[in-house]
Amino acid sequence: MDYFYGPGRNHLFVPGPVNIPEPVIRAMNRNNEDYRSPAVPAMTKTLLEDVKKIFKTTSGIPFLIPTTGTGAWESALTNTLSPGDRTVSFLIGQFSLLWIDQQQRLGFNVDVVESDWGQGANLDILASKLAEDTAHTIKAVCIVHNETATGVTNNLAKVRKILDDYSHPALFLVDGVSSICALDFRMDEWGVDVALTGSQKALSLPTGMGIVCASPKAIEASKTAKSVRVFFDWKDYLKFYNLGTFWPYTPSIQLLYGLRAALDLLFAEGLENVFERHARLGKATRLAVEAWGLKNCTQKEEWFSDTVTAVVVPPYIDSAEIVRRGWKRYNLSLGLGLNKVAGKVFRIGHLGNLNEVTFISQIL
Numbered sequence: 001m002d003y004f005y006g007p008g009r010n011h012l013f014v015p016g017p018v019n020i021p022e023p024v025i026r027a028m029n030r031n032n033e034d035y036r037s038p039a040v041p042a043m044t045k046t047l048l049e050d051v052k053k054i055f056k057t058t059s060g061i062p063f064l065i066p067t068t069g070t071g072a073w074e075s076a077l078t079n080t081l082s083p084g085d086r087t088v089s090f091l092i093g094q095f096s097l098l099w100i101d102q103q104q105r106l107g108f109n110v111d112v113v114e115s116d117w118g119q120g121a122n123l124d125i126l127a128s129k130l131a132e133d134t135a136h137t138i139k140a141v142c143i144v145h146n147e148t149a150t151g152v153t154n155n156l157a158k159v160r161k162i163l164d165d166y167s168h169p170a171l172f173l174v175d176g177v178s179s180i181c182a183l184d185f186r187m188d189e190w191g192v193d194v195a196l197t198g199s200q201k202a203l204s205l206p207t208g209m210g211i212v213c214a215s216p217k218a219i220e221a222s223k224t225a226k227s228v229r230v231f232f233d234w235k236d237y238l239k240f241y242n243l244g245t246f247w248p249y250t251p252s253i254q255l256l257y258g259l260r261a262a263l264d265l266l267f268a269e270g271l272e273n274v275f276e277r278h279a280r281l282g283k284a285t286r287l288a289v290e291a292w293g294l295k296n297c298t299q300k301e302e303w304f305s306d307t308v309t310a311v312v313v314p315p316y317i318d319s320a321e322i323v324r325r326g327w328k329r330y331n332l333s334l335g336l337g338l339n340k341v342a343g344k345v346f347r348i349g350h351l352g353n354l355n356e357v358t359f360i361s362q363i364l
């Protein structure tokens with residue numbers, strides 16, 4: 001028998017889903033509740049207020065959706081765009097590829113800006129596309145803040161600056177699935193129109209909640225966007241927000257209590273300290289990779305990710321074998337290389353609720 005759970009704890013170091021801290025596990029260990037009681041709307045109201053802080057927004061409207069990152073993408077796109085709309089989207093790894101595939105399947109006209117896997121989004125091409133687009137046919141710029149497949153972080157402030165340089169009104173849609181709550185994210189300052197994340201990443205919750213935040217401009221766009229949407233329609237949420245009952249359908253009570261506990265932990269530590277901790281762990285990982293004589297898949301320092309490192313193995317080694325052996329010998333879960341980099345890289349996740357001792361003793 002090749003695969004079994006060996007002795008000791010499973011050391012979970014994939015870049016999501018991540019380890020769930022004990023206070024969050026305890027907070028979720030509870031019975032179901034009637035979401036129409038006065039208690040759940042009251043809790044939801046404070047959650048919606050508090051969740052804005054992880055996006056650094058005061059004007060955004062958040063939606064806590066029973067879904068995953070993929071559903072959060074769909075919510076962002078279908079609420080703001082109409083079939084045939086032109087988007088610019090950067091292909092730099094497996095997750096940006098999947099988002100582009102979703103955009104195409106939803107009927108948008110996607111300008112794909114491709115870079116080598118290991119590089120960041122090519123923003124020079126974005127600038128030239130916006131410069132040419134005086135008729136404003138580009139309706140949205142879609143970008144993955146942190147490409148989890150390659151460990152590449154894109155510079156969102158630069159994207160905003162380019163949009164501003166050309167006074168371009170395109171919506172700015174950002175996948176923050178492996179960045180938000182780990183890397184600094186400034187929705188209002190960067191003029192992000194829709195930002196989104198998934199509960200199982202840096203929030204360190206179970207999978208199952210997509211957290212989407214829409215700017216006033218995105219909410220305005222949703223009033224005329226013609227994409228078909230039912231489950232993800234923001235209008236239904238807004239209706240129940242106005243009624244003060246908050247939920248168009250049954251929420252997971254356990255996840256709501258978990259989110260409360262996860263936010264409390266983040267705020268107690270202080271978001272800036274959370275970012276610093278991730279920066280330290282990211283740097284430690286890169287130093288270790290160097291010491292091992294291996295290379296980082298990320299080609300330039302400006303793109304280094306503080307949440308995930310994709311480690312390139314020598315060509316005579318199959319990186320999947322390293323992941324397999326880690327699992328078998330040490331009960332260690334590392335991330336596989338995906339798609340183009342399958343067999344070539346393995347990934348170390350260093351995001352979420354973890355500290356130096358946990359990380360260094362179990363991984364480095």
Ligand SMILES: Cc1ncc(COP(=O)(O)O)c(C=O)c1O
Nearest residue numbers: 068069070095146148177178198
């Ligand atoms: C950057 C990024 N976006 C989107 C997704 C898709 O999220 P989910 O698997 O929760 O649907 C992932 C998953 O790992 C991701 O890393």
